[in-house]
Amino acid sequence: MAKPQNQKPKSAPAATETLVGDNRKARHHYEILERYEAGMVLRGTEVKVLRQGQISLDEAYCRFDGPELFLIGATIPEYSHGNLQNHEPKRKRKCLLSRQELKKLKEKAQVKGLTLVPLRVYFGTKGFAKVTIGVGRGKKLHDKRQSEKEKQAKREIREA
Numbered sequence: 001m002a003k004p005q006n007q008k009p010k011s012a013p014a015a016t017e018t019l020v021g022d023n024r025k026a027r028h029h030y031e032i033l034e035r036y037e038a039g040m041v042l043r044g045t046e047v048k049v050l051r052q053g054q055i056s057l058d059e060a061y062c063r064f065d066g067p068e069l070f071l072i073g074a075t076i077p078e079y080s081h082g083n084l085q086n087h088e089p090k091r092k093r094k095c096l097l098s099r100q101e102l103k104k105l106k107e108k109a110q111v112k113g114l115t116l117v118p119l120r121v122y123f124g125t126k127g128f129a130k131v132t133i134g135v136g137r138g139k140k141l142h143d144k145r146q147s148e149k150e151k152q153a154k155r156e157i158r159e160a
Contacts, residue, residue: 023117029136032119036097054077119134
């Protein structure tokens with residue numbers, strides 16, 4: 001009887017990230033110094049709405065409540081086919097980070113002038129909802145004008 005040969009397992013197609021929401025205003029109003037990737041604690045109906053691509057990060061920010069980090073002000077609309085178990089659209093959601101990352105972020109959040117801003121929400125390669133949190137410093141009006149001039153110059157170079 002012949003031994004079965006060691007066959008290579010069939011490779012699954014490369015999983016990619018699926019972008020759900022992007023906070024473009026944050027990049028305009030803040031100079032992003034560092035980025036962190038965090039998981040989120042969500043309810044079932046929230047996940048279903050995120051899979052539909054509906055979230056608003058316009059007024060969202062992150063804040064520490066004791067040792068835990070929460071995403072506040074992000075709007076996930078109610079699920080259309082939800083029942084009594086539906087979620088509140090603007091509830092605060094816990095962010096999941098390692099203890100060392102939470103410690104670093106807490107130190108940076110206490111520095112005057114730095115803010116924790118959610119930049120984007122997406123589904124990672126394993127299918128879990130993730131949020132990218134940026135440590136940002138608010139831009140002054142002249143900084144915004146300068147970055148707008150730089151964008152315009154790059155656009156003109158590309159067109160020429």
